[in-house]
């Protein structure tokens with residue numbers, strides 16, 4: 828049974844709480860954008876407090892693993908002094924890729940909330956669902972579609988601008 832929940836199915840008060848944290852993830856995505864990085868942002872929340880933040884730094888660091896979620900997971904693990912992210916919720920603007928979904932399962936994260944789906948790499952239900960794979964020893968619940976339009980618009984406007992730039996001579 829899939830637990831993949833769309834935010835529209837949630838009661839208003841729960842939805843607005845998730846939107847509150849998603850706005851923080853969107854703020855992180857803007858930091859990536861200001862560096863010319865694809866705007867994707869993430870935060871990790873525990874007991875109503877952000878313990879990890881991250882934004883995509885792949886170009887800046889020349890590191891294919893420097894996705895927003897990975898950066899936030901590393902920061903949260905330092906904050907908790909543990910690789911287990913128990914009682915934490917991860918918010919990310921874009922559906923996680925296989926690497927990040929794998930890291931979420933590995934860190935025993937109970938819940939991932941994402942904004943918009945990724946038809947090219949999404950592994951939280953779009954191409955596959957690594958977060959709720961019953962054969963793994965841990966499953967991460969999913970809530971999707973939180974501030975979906977804002978999260979998608981970040982990416983579409985970024986790529987629109989990229990196409991507008993004249994080619995370098």
Ligand SMILES: [Zn+2]
Nearest residue numbers: 894924926927
């Ligand atoms: Zn990723």
